[in-house]
Amino acid sequence: MMKWENLLRPLELNSHTSHAGPLSRSIFERDFDRIIFSAPFRNLQDKTQVFPLPEDDFVHTRLTHSLEVASVGRSLGKSAGEYLVEKYPEISEPHFRIGDVGAIVSAAALTHDIGNPPFGHAGEEAISDFFKFHPYGQAWKPWLSQSEWADMIRFEGNAQGFRMLVDKQNGIRISAATLAAFTKYPRPAHVEKEFPDRRSQKKFGFFSGELSTYREVAENLGIISLGPSSWARHPLAFLVEAADDICYSIIDLEDGCTLGLVPIEQVIELLAAIIGERFSPLKLTQYPSDKQKLGILRAMAIQQLVSETVAAFQAHEPQMLSGDFDRALTDELPSSPVLTAISRLSVEKIYRSQPVLEKEAAGFQVIEGLLEVFSKAIYHRFHTTSQFSGKDKSILRLLPQGFPLGGEVRPYERLRALMDFVSGMTDKYALLLYRRVKGITLPGS
Numbered sequence: 001m002m003k004w005e006n007l008l009r010p011l012e013l014n015s016h017t018s019h020a021g022p023l024s025r026s027i028f029e030r031d032f033d034r035i036i037f038s039a040p041f042r043n044l045q046d047k048t049q050v051f052p053l054p055e056d057d058f059v060h061t062r063l064t065h066s067l068e069v070a071s072v073g074r075s076l077g078k079s080a081g082e083y084l085v086e087k088y089p090e091i092s093e094p095h096f097r098i099g100d101v102g103a104i105v106s107a108a109a110l111t112h113d114i115g116n117p118p119f120g121h122a123g124e125e126a127i128s129d130f131f132k133f134h135p136y137g138q139a140w141k142p143w144l145s146q147s148e149w150a151d152m153i154r155f156e157g158n159a160q161g162f163r164m165l166v167d168k169q170n171g172i173r174i175s176a177a178t179l180a181a182f183t184k185y186p187r188p189a190h191v192e193k194e195f196p197d198r199r200s201q202k203k204f205g206f207f208s209g210e211l212s213t214y215r216e217v218a219e220n221l222g223i224i225s226l227g228p229s230s231w232a233r234h235p236l237a238f239l240v241e242a243a244d245d246i247c248y249s250i251i252d253l254e255d256g257c258t259l260g261l262v263p264i265e266q267v268i269e270l271l272a273a274i275i276g277e278r279f280s281p282l283k284l285t286q287y288p289s290d291k292q293k294l295g296i297l298r299a300m301a302i303q304q305l306v307s308e309t310v311a312a313f314q315a316h317e318p319q320m321l322s323g324d325f326d327r328a329l330t331d332e333l334p335s336s337p338v339l340t341a342i343s344r345l346s347v348e349k350i351y352r353s354q355p356v357l358e359k360e361a362a363g364f365q366v367i368e369g370l371l372e373v374f375s376k377a378i379y380h381r382f383h384t385t386s387q388f389s390g391k392d393k394s395i396l397r398l399l400p401q402g403f404p405l406g407g408e409v410r411p412y413e414r415l416r417a418l419m420d421f422v423s424g425m426t427d428k429y430a431l432l433l434y435r436r437v438k439g440i441t442l443p444g445s
Contacts, residue, residue: 002321004084005091006222007234008100011176013166013217028103031174032070035110038172040164041066046426047116060255062113065247070110072306073243077105079310080239083317101236107174108181108240115161117423118430119363126367127155127419134368136376143383143411147190147208152415154189154204160423162206163416166213170420176217180234184241186214186223187230195226198326200233209416224323232323239313242329246305249330249342254294256350264290266345271297273338274304308333363427366434370422373437374399378414381405395437 010027025033035041044062060068081101085092092098117123131137131152141149151159165172165179174182185205195201206214211229218225224232253270256262272279278300287293312332319325330339350356377392396405404417425433435441 002222002224002232002235002323004088004321005096007180007236008091008096008104008177009221010100011220013173013176013179013213026097026100026103027175028100028107028178031107031178032103032110034172034174035107035114040114040172040424041110043424043426044113046428047113047118047120060251062116065251066110066113068251069112069243069247070106072246072302073109073240074102074106075306076239076243076309076313077102077236079306080105080236080313083310083314104175104178104181105236105239105243107178108236109243111161111165111172111174111182112184112240112244113157113161115159115164115423116157117155117160117367118425118427119360119367121157122360122363123367123423124155124157126364127371127423128153129364130368130371130375131155134372136372136379139379139383140375140411140415144415145208145412147188148412150188150190151207151209151412155419155423156185156189156204157423158183158185158203158205159189159207159210160419162214163210163420164424166210176220177234177236180217180221180223181236181240183214184233184237186218186233191227191229194230195326198226199328200237200326201226201230207416209412226323233320233326235317235320238316238320238325238329239309242309242313245328245330245339246302246309249339249346250298250301250305252346252350253342254298256346256353257290257294259355261349261353262345264293267294268297270338270342270345271301274301274335276304278304305330305333305335305339308335362431366430367422369434369438370425370430371418374418374422375415378405378418382407382411382414398433398437 012027041063044066047062078099078101081098084101085096085098117127119126131140131149137152140152144152162179162183164170165174165182180186183205185200185203187201187204188206188208188211189204190208191204214231215229217223218231221234223234226232250271253262253267257264257267268284275297279297284293284296287296309329312329316325316329316332330336333339373395377395380388380392381396399405400421403421404413422430432441436443
């Protein structure tokens with residue numbers, strides 16, 4: 001059994017002490033502040049949520065989505081914290097602040113998309129495909145171990161986000177508890193799905209290079225081990241996931257309606273089914289614009305889903321501590337059938353709409369093109385020096401300052417740095433740089 005007094009320990013990574021005094025910010029509040037002022041978080045303002053390179057001011061980006069998920073996460077965590085303090089008096093103050101759970105869930109939710117590359121899930125697939133199929137991706141395979149190669153051909157935004165949070169030189173440096181709550185999939189890429197029925201094992205949450213870091217986090221917080229390199233989830237990861245599920249279900253639907261992809265009558269019907277008896281068609285007529293109608297219904301639907309999620313957390317919390325519960329909390333809600341209907345509609349009308357598909361296809365071209373140019377130059381520089389050209393030298397000068405080009409650096413470390421560079425780009429910068437390195441446009445044109 002996991003214990004809350006261990007799971008909520010205010011530990012710095014690579015440390016066994018807390019630095020928060022009784023009148024200062026808690027270590028978890030500091031996590032939130034560090035994240036929100038970081039460059040990787042700021043870059044989310046120009047990264048795809050659903051609609052790549054959006055032209056409509058009312059369509060969400062990864063930044064607005066992440067802020068909304070953090071807000072919902074804080075509400076979920078605050079209610080969960082009040083429940084835990086009442087149920088487990090041993091974790092109450094001064095060892096534990098009642099707002100700590102809300103702070104942990106909110107900070108972890110704020111970072112949940114921080115590792116996503118340009119063009120969203122299409123960008124993730126494009127990176128994986130480059131190493132699976134492209135000659136200058138395949139060329140690296142003999143230089144990598146089996147686990148390192150798995151990281152390349154299974155690029156995962158969650159794992160990239162973990163790396164961005166823990167990197168010793170450039171990481172944001174958050175606490176162990178917040179990092180564990182962020183990690184929805186606590187296993188590395190090279191470990192196959194040993195537990196196919198567990199939701200937490202369907203993807204992976206960190207690359208092989210960060211395995212030792214998560215192992216240290218799990219040991220310090222007392223997280224249950226499922227195998228040599230797999231763990232149960234930190235219970236608060238279920239709340240982070242639920243906050244994301246609630247927001248993208250409701251808000252992607254709102255965006256689809258804003259762009260005319262889903263009729264407002266259909267949106268009202270779906271949201272009314274969640275709101276239940278509090279829904280009043282008569283009151284809705286008092287709002288003159290569709291935008292206002294959507295806003296009030298969205299707020300009421302999210303409020304209802306938060307209430308249902310808190311109840312589900314309380315019902316399943318003992319099984320979370322034992323590691324036996326491993327499903328999405330939103331699948332346990334009374335509103336789950338409506339969320340399933342929203343998901344099906346969103347796939348049909350929004351995620352597979354013509355504008356999304358066209359821009360995703362362009363994203364595949366952009367990501368593959370950037371990786372080809374930079375990967376080829378790096379490979380020629382270190383592995384086929386007779387082919388290292390003036391063009392390659394010019395390309396390498398475009399890499400960020402501090403890029404590991406020294407001869408003593410392992411190939412895996414260079415590729416990871418290249419992934420950091422490409423995945424960290426905004427959508428517009430990726431497109432701009434692609435056009436320039438391909439000679440399609442010139443600076444200033």
